[in-house]
Amino acid sequence: MEKIGKLEALRDAGSVVGPARIPTVAQWMRTWLETIAPRTAQQSTVDEIYRPKVERWIIPALGRHRLDRLLPQHLDEFYTSCARAGLSSKSVLLLHQIISRALKMALSRGQVQRNVAGLVDAPTHRDAEIEPLSRAQARALLDSAASLRNGARWSVALALGLRQAEALGMRWGCVDLDAGTVRVFQIKRSRYQHGCGDPAACGAARHVRSCKHPCMRHWL
Numbered sequence: 001m002e003k004i005g006k007l008e009a010l011r012d013a014g015s016v017v018g019p020a021r022i023p024t025v026a027q028w029m030r031t032w033l034e035t036i037a038p039r040t041a042q043q044s045t046v047d048e049i050y051r052p053k054v055e056r057w058i059i060p061a062l063g064r065h066r067l068d069r070l071l072p073q074h075l076d077e078f079y080t081s082c083a084r085a086g087l088s089s090k091s092v093l094l095l096h097q098i099i100s101r102a103l104k105m106a107l108s109r110g111q112v113q114r115n116v117a118g119l120v121d122a123p124t125h126r127d128a129e130i131e132p133l134s135r136a137q138a139r140a141l142l143d144s145a146a147s148l149r150n151g152a153r154w155s156v157a158l159a160l161g162l163r164q165a166e167a168l169g170m171r172w173g174c175v176d177l178d179a180g181t182v183r184v185f186q187i188k189r190s191r192y193q194h195g196c197g198d199p200a201a202c203g204a205a206r207h208v209r210s211c212k213h214p215c216m217r218h219w220l
Contacts, residue, residue, distance in 0.1 A: 022111065025070055026063030029054050032102040040101075044188050053091075053098055057082060062099075068112045072119045075099065079123050089125040096122050133158075160184070 023031065033054060037046045061078050062070065075096070082092050100117035107115050133141065141158060145151035157167040162184065169187040176182070 022066055022068050024063060025065045025067055026059045028067050028106055028111065029058060029063070029102055032105055036105050037101075049094070050098055053095055057087075057095055058099060067106060070103075070112075070116050072116050075117060075120045079120075083123075089123060090127075092123040093125045096120070156182070 033046060033051055037050055041050070058078075061081065062074060065074060079092050079096065082095060083089070087095075096117060100115065103112065103115040103117050106112045138158060142155055145154035148154070153167050153170065156162065156170065157164075160182065162170075163186070165186040165188075166184050169185045170182075171185075174183040174185065
């Protein structure tokens with residue numbers, strides 16, 4: 001009777017979701033990636049961080065579960081298996097954050113009655129202490145860079161503490177030698193695009209060695 005009372009209360013509140021409408025974890029994660037995440041995060045973050053984690057780790061391990069039947073122990077087992085597979089604590093924590101965000105949206109849309117990620121302790125992570133180069137190491141790096149065509153990239157990056165994306169994004173227009181200033185920009189990875197007018201036709205022939213389509217260069 002208690003369960004019936006709860007169901008009737010959910011019905012009266014308009015919170016009951018029909019069984020046929022409840023997606024699997026895989027279906028919801030892809031829906032979240034395509035229709036929700038791009039409005040709450042930068043597209044580059046979705047494409048370069050969220051999507052690879054979802055497709056490589058989350059869906060293979062949890063995707064078969066119906067969304068409302070995902071349990072805390074499923075997440076506990078998942079995080080443990082990821083750590084055993086060699087993922088860093090930072091990566092496991094990121095997986096937890098992605099799942100939590102997707103389930104938060106599922107909760108707000110009435111797909112689930114609780115966010116099970118909130119019932120699980122988040123994986124712990126502590127950033128490692130950065131060890132700067134010694135004087136001898138810095139000198140060795142500059143000596144090696146001096147013989148490279150793009151050696152200026154390394155010397156400027158070392159002097160200013162630039163990240164790789166910032167060093168690669170440097171242009172002469174960013175440098176003002178008279179004022180002694182440098183404007184720093186990052187390069188961003190473009191979202192993958194197939195490049196063909198008919199990706200389906202190209203993909204159908206991807207295993208045919210004799211295919212002359214330009215896009216076959218990426219497959220052969």
